[in-house]
Amino acid sequence: MKLIFSLLKDSLGLSIVAVGAGIVAGIGNTLLLGFVNNGLAHRSTDLMGQMILSFIIVCLVVAGSRFLSQDLMARFAQRNLRDLRMKLGRRVLSSPLRAQEEIGANRILAVFTEDVPAIASAVNAIPAICTNLVIVIGCLIYLGMISGKLLLGVIGFIIFGIVTCQLPIAKAMRYMNNVRETNDVLLKQLKAMTEGSKELKIHRERREAFLSKLFSSTTRSLQQNNVITSSIFNAVNSWAQTLIFVLMGLIVFVPYAWTRLEPLQLTAYILILLFMIGPLLIVMGSIPAFGRAKVALAKLAELDLSLDKFPAEAEADNSPATPLHxxxxxxxxxxxxxxxxxxxxxxxxxxxxxxxxxxxxxxxxxxxxxxxxxxxxxxxxxxxxxxxxxxxxxxxxxxxxxxxxxxxxxxxxxxxxxxxxxxxxxxxxxxxxxxxxxxxxxxxxxxxxxxxxxxxxxxxxxxxxxxxxxxxxxxxxxxxxxxxxxxxxxxxxxxxxxxxxxxxxxxxxxxxxxxxxxxxxxxxxxxxxxxxxxxxxxxxxxxxxxxxxxx
Structure with missing residues (x-):
């Protein structure tokens, strides 16, 4: 992820503002949860008017900071997407012609059309991740204020969920890599389809063999790998959500296994856990984007290694050509x-x-x-x-x-x-x-x-x-x-x-x-x-x- 951090570093001020706004939005969401919980607990208090005013102000702050965070990061991601493409374009054009010929046009095109957008997508997701991580942390702090002992059990469940998800996520990454490798083959076959369309049209057996043996096999492989990857991440999200519901069940139905809670405290605990599900799923839902970015970074490194096999051409000095004698x-x-x-x-x-x-x-x-x-x-x-x-x-x-x-x-x-x-x-x-x-x-x-x-x-x-x-x-x-x-x-x-x-x-x-x-x-x-x-x-x-x- 060095490249992602280097992209953030290139626009450090903008990155800090975008991430900071995301954190503010996360803190605001947690405060809103507190206002709701206090409002339910103290319906007849004289401070209700002040609580309503504070609730409205925090709502506006959350909405503004969330928009600012996402808008700034979207602009940042698109600018860095352009800069990265320009950098790669100069890198390719400054490489020897022999290097470009041996690497192949389809591999170079795949880097520009698939890998660079995948990296930009991961960068674009950073504010949302920061916002929802702050919400989760705020919720955990709130849970600890209600019951410290119960918080230890919740954290234990979260750790258990993270550990049990590592194996399927690692397996999904392998399928993601298969998808990326197959995309290189697909681009090569699409080039053959468009440039060889006359030869395919005029020979029925060749056309059918191309579609049924080559193209069909490649598209089937893409379908299978994408479906398996999607299924694994869906299973991981379902498992995480199930763990939260199991945790709530243990709290509600086996209260003495944890610690005694008053009914109002129990209600608050369940409300907070329910509120945590959304941010947790959003954070976990960003894992595929970072997985694709990891594969894309590996492909970028592979392209760099392929180009580095040949001596790099020196920077052009823009001096006029000397007439050739x-x-x-x-x-x-x-x-x-x-x-x-x-x-x-x-x-x-x-x-x-x-x-x-x-x-x-x-x-x-x-x-x-x-x-x-x-x-x-x-x-x-x-x-x-x-x-x-x-x-x-x-x-x-x-x-x-x-x-x-x-x-x-x-x-x-x-x-x-x-x-x-x-x-x-x-x-x-x-x-x-x-x-x-x-x-x-x-x-x-x-x-x-x-x-x-x-x-x-x-x-x-x-x-x-x-x-x-x-x-x-x-x-x-x-x-x-x-x-x-x-x-x-x-x-x-x-x-x-x-x-x-x-x-x-x-x-x-x-x-x-x-x-x-x-x-x-x-x-x-x-x-x-x-x-x-x-x-x-x-x-x-x-x-x-x-x-x-x-x-």
Whole structure:
């Protein structure tokens, strides 16, 4: 629970006021019980008017302090929910790309959508717990004032109840953990359902197998674990309530087993015990919230440990990118996977110069995309050195180095808003590029927002090209960009767009299988099983830059 206490510490003043107001509400509730008991005992007293006035004042104080406590803590919980999400967001985005890929999107999403709210819910319950604990303590003090010996018996019953509830609560925690683990699986299957909907629709047997064997099993497991968890906590609450009634029965029906009480004292004792049931059940009802928070904290710690396996990237210094003149890889190696799935890129020795049009070629799985991610600083090599303009690439300057690149990867993501591109006439410039890419009839830009991204795969690639062009960075990397284009626009890409970028002084790296266009390149680098097997300059002339610009 260190994280919960750290959240409280971050807003210490607000937390103290919220908890303090909850305690005041609890004390007020206990005082109200005393007023009621005294009113029943002294109906004809001359102080009845004063008691009524005090009762009304305390009622108002209780109502106000309860509202203040709950409202402040709700604001506090929501603010900390946002801060925690922002903190985690920065933590994830500052972690190496390889760490995010190995952890998996479903696990990261589960932390944001389930664990963070669970922690906030537990924090939000603290004032109510404080209020009701104070009520219970006040009631016990009141019972002690009536009969100290009887109070010892009541406390003994409470201790007995707490001890007997520990085992079922521990068992419920195990089922809670099962629920959380199954939720990770559910998110993974939901991703498969949404992203693989076409494949599931077109194959009935596959669809039925997915629903009946995978999805049904997961949802059944969630149902069973949630039901068992709920049943255990319901049983614990029922047991606690039963103990209170057993205690009252012993007091009423076996009075000599405890101590002699006058009928009015006995009535007061039973009234207080009945009053205690509500606060006790509220306190016990908060146990599941703190149980879920405990599981969530364990998941957060697990995510931290997974991220800590990789060297953390240094804080970005926001310094401007140094124009790239040359990029050199010396004995660079990068590996991922385990056992039979282990892949090793390198050792790679390579030098790229500004203004080159370079094609990376090779078979599937040869390491082309991996090399591109190393070149752009997205992957950190385990061995060797990467340097640009003669300076070694380090954690300190890696983020600035990455600002030299505009990339369109085969699995790239398209944002609906042109984020980070605040410039005059952005909409018009974007619309001009959309016309050049022949999708202006499908997409419009207004106030930096794209009208749609629901396009065919080839058109989405052109939309990604729009962002790259608007970024206007020194180096462009295209990963199998032309693979989803029609033959006509494929020629536009190779014979107009690429030479046009070179004419503007850009460096362009293209991952391609289109061997019929290899003559367009200045240089061809081929890979096989993670190693460079060919690195040569193309002999055939490509289209002139002047012609490309004219087109």
């Amino acid at each position: 040359d990029l050199t890889l010396s004995h660079v190696k990068h590996s991922y996977g385990d056992g039979d799935n282990n892949f090793v890129l390198g050792p790679i020795d390579l030098n790229l110069r500004a203004g080159e049009l370079v094609f990376l070629t090779g078979g599937n799985g040869s390491g082309k995309t991996t090399l591109a991610k190393v070149l752009t600083g997205l992957y950190v090599p385990e061995a060797g050195e990467l340097s640009f303009n003669g300076q070694p690439l380090t954690d300190k300057n890696r983020d600035s180095f990455r600002q030299n690149f505009s990339t369109v990867f085969s699995d790239g993501f398209i944002f609906e808003t042109l984020l980070g591109l605040d410039k005059p006439e952005l909409d018009q410039e974007a619309q001009d590029y959309l016309a050049q890419f022949q999708i202006d009839h499908k997409v419009q830009v207004k106030d930096g927002v794209l009208s749609t991204i629901d396009l065919s795969q080839g058109q989405r690639k052109r939309l990604a090209l729009l962002t790259a062009y608007l970024e206007n960075r020194p180096v462009y990397v295209f990963d199998e960009w032309a693979a989803d284009q029609d033959p006509q626009f494929r020629e536009v890409f190779y014979y107009q767009l690429l030479p046009g970028l070179i004419a503007k002084g850009k460096t362009v790296i293209v991952i391609s299988h289109d061997d019929r266009y290899y003559h367009v390149a200045d240089r061809i680098i081929s890979l096989d099983y993670g190693k460079i097997i060919r690195d040569e300059y193309a002999g055939s002339p490509r289209i002139s830059s002047e012609l490309a610009l004219a087109v």
